Amino acid sequence: MRTADGDRAGGRGGLAAAAASGLPASAGGRNGSIPPRPDAAHGAPDGEEGSAARPDLRRRRLTVLSGPSGVGKSTVVAEIRRAHPEVWLSVSVTTRSPRPGEKHGVQYYFVDDAGFDRLVAEGELLEWAEFAGNRYGTPRAPVAERLAAGVPVLLEIDLQGARQVRRAMPEARLVFLAPPSWEELVRRLTGRGTEPPEVIERRLEAARIELAAEKEFDVTLVNTSVQDVCQELLALMADPGSD
Ligand SMILES: Nc1ncnc2c1ncn2[C@@H]1O[C@H](COP(=O)(O)OP(=O)(O)OP(=O)(O)O)[C@@H](O)[C@H]1O
Numbered sequence: 322m323r324t325a326d327g328d329r330a331g332g333r334g335g336l337a338a339a340a341a342s343g344l345p346a347s348a349g350g351r352n353g354s355i356p357p358r359p360d361a362a363h364g365a366p367d368g369e370e371g372s373a374a375r376p377d378l379r380r381r382r383l384t385v386l387s388g389p390s391g392v393g394k395s396t397v398v399a400e401i402r403r404a405h406p407e408v409w410l411s412v413s414v415t416t417r418s419p420r421p422g423e424k425h426g427v428q429y430y431f432v433d434d435a436g437f438d439r440l441v442a443e444g445e446l447l448e449w450a451e452f453a454g455n456r457y458g459t460p461r462a463p464v465a466e467r468l469a470a471g472v473p474v475l476l477e478i479d480l481q482g483a484r485q486v487r488r489a490m491p492e493a494r495l496v497f498l499a500p501p502s503w504e505e506l507v508r509r510l511t512g513r514g515t516e517p518p519e520v521i522e523r524r525l526e527a528a529r530i531e532l533a534a535e536k537e538f539d540v541t542l543v544n545t546s547v548q549d550v551c552q553e554l555l556a557l558m559a560d561p562g563s564d
């Protein structure tokens with residue numbers, strides 16, 4: 322585990338607005354609808370109602386996992402989904418087409434461009450970014466709901482999204498997943514066999530930028546073993562850290 326300087330500038334982020342927002346019953350997806358916004362009214366998930374003398378541990382329950390395409394983020398997330406139901410994994414919205422085996426509402430909510438535009442216009446996304454020709458975003462309301470309930474939340478998003486989360490919620494812990502080597506990253510991305518060569522090239526271009534941004538993250542985990550990374554990630558999520 323490589324640990325960067327965890328000190329962060331800036332004040333506490335607010336999610337009060339997030340709690341007041343949610344996804345519409347249907348975002349016009351190509352594969353169906355997105356679940357409706359939760360009905361319940363939720364308090365400020367960033368603990369604004371809490372005492373300054375008693376730090377609200379919910380503030381630190383948001384963990385962001387980023388890293389270059391092909392490093393193994395989805396593999397790690399799938400293992401956590403399988404073995405650790407106590408961790409809530411955000412399901413992103415994307416305009417990318419499903420890969421074989423991917424299911425609407427499990428890996429992603431697959432929407433068309435108009436559906437994504439609508440989510441952006443209505444402020445339904447906590448963050449969003451364009452990556453290698455497709456758009457991806459994190460539905461705001463479900464994250465706010467889980468954080469308000471004190472549930473540990475994990476987002477798997479790209480560097481641009483991680484930067485947006487850092488700005489909006491400085492209390493989030495940002496974890497960078499690094500490959501053992503550049504060669505191994507290329508091997509994994511190519512070996513996955515899900516993208517044509519030109520898309521692999523775009524993703525590797527983005528990977529160079531993402532690798533150069535490792536220092537922006539609080540912690541780096543090197544994905545040599547999926548099991549080890551899962552254990553390290555779960556240990557981080559269980560550790561509220563210091564103020
Ligand atoms: N520790 C590991 N050792 C060897 N292979 C791995 C390891 N972790 C993941 N892989 C393999 O690497 C490939 C890429 O993994 P994965 O799809 O999880 O990457 P990703 O970071 O989610 O990529 P993307 O950002 O493009 O979605 C997969 O074929 C996966 O099985």
Ligand SMILES: Nc1nc2c(ncn2[C@@H]2O[C@H](COP(=O)(O)O)[C@@H](O)[C@H]2O)c(=O)[nH]1
Nearest residue numbers: 413414449450452457458459477478479482
């Ligand atoms: N900013 C965001 N990035 C996201 C989100 N969901 C996934 N991603 C990232 O996109 C790339 C490509 O993913 P792939 O499934 O097409 O291989 C990868 O880095 C993901 O982490 C999101 O909601 N916001």
